[in-house]
Amino acid sequence: SHQEATEKEVERILGLLQTHFKNDPDTPISFFDLVIDPNSFARTVENIFHVSFIIRDGFARLKLDDDKLPIIEPSKDNEGMDDHSAGARNQVVISLNHQEWK
Numbered sequence: 579s580h581q582e583a584t585e586k587e588v589e590r591i592l593g594l595l596q597t598h599f600k601n602d603p604d605t606p607i608s609f610f611d612l613v614i615d616p617n618s619f620a621r622t623v624e625n626i627f628h629v630s631f632i633i634r635d636g637f638a639r640l641k642l643d644d645d646k647l648p649i650i651e652p653s654k655d656n657e658g659m660d661d662h663s664a665g666a667r668n669q670v671v672i673s674l675n676h677q678e679w680k
Contacts (some may be wrong), residue, residue, distance in 0.1 A: 587624075588631045595638055596652050609640060609648035618677045627674070640670075 591612075610654050613629055615621035629650070632638045636653055641645055 584628065584631075588628045591628050592627070592632050592652075594635055595632070595650065599652050606641075606643060606649035606651060607650050608643075609650045612650055614679065622674070622679055626674070 595607065595612070609629075613622060613625040629638075630648050633640060633650075634641075638650055640648050640650055654669065
């Protein structure tokens with residue numbers, strides 16, 4: 579089903595994120611490097627959609643780097659699903675049109 583496919587893709591992306599940080603915990607991942615597929619605007623939009631579930635559920639978080647660009651990292655073991663502290667999980671809306679994607 580569509581829901582099962584979405585869940586599998588969310589798990590796949592989360593696994594990639596966690597593996598990257600397990601291998602190199604000091605190197606942040608650019609949000610845009612993670613989600614942008616240079617060959618497919620539609621796939622880029624799907625990736626952003628899937629990452630939104632990871633953020634919403636508290637498995638990862640977005641921060642801004644020194645250049646004020648978004649980076650993504652897995653939540654620490656003591657963070658996550660039950661973390662309701664102020665600002666723990668903020669959601670944002672981004673606009674990305676086909677021209678910007680190119």
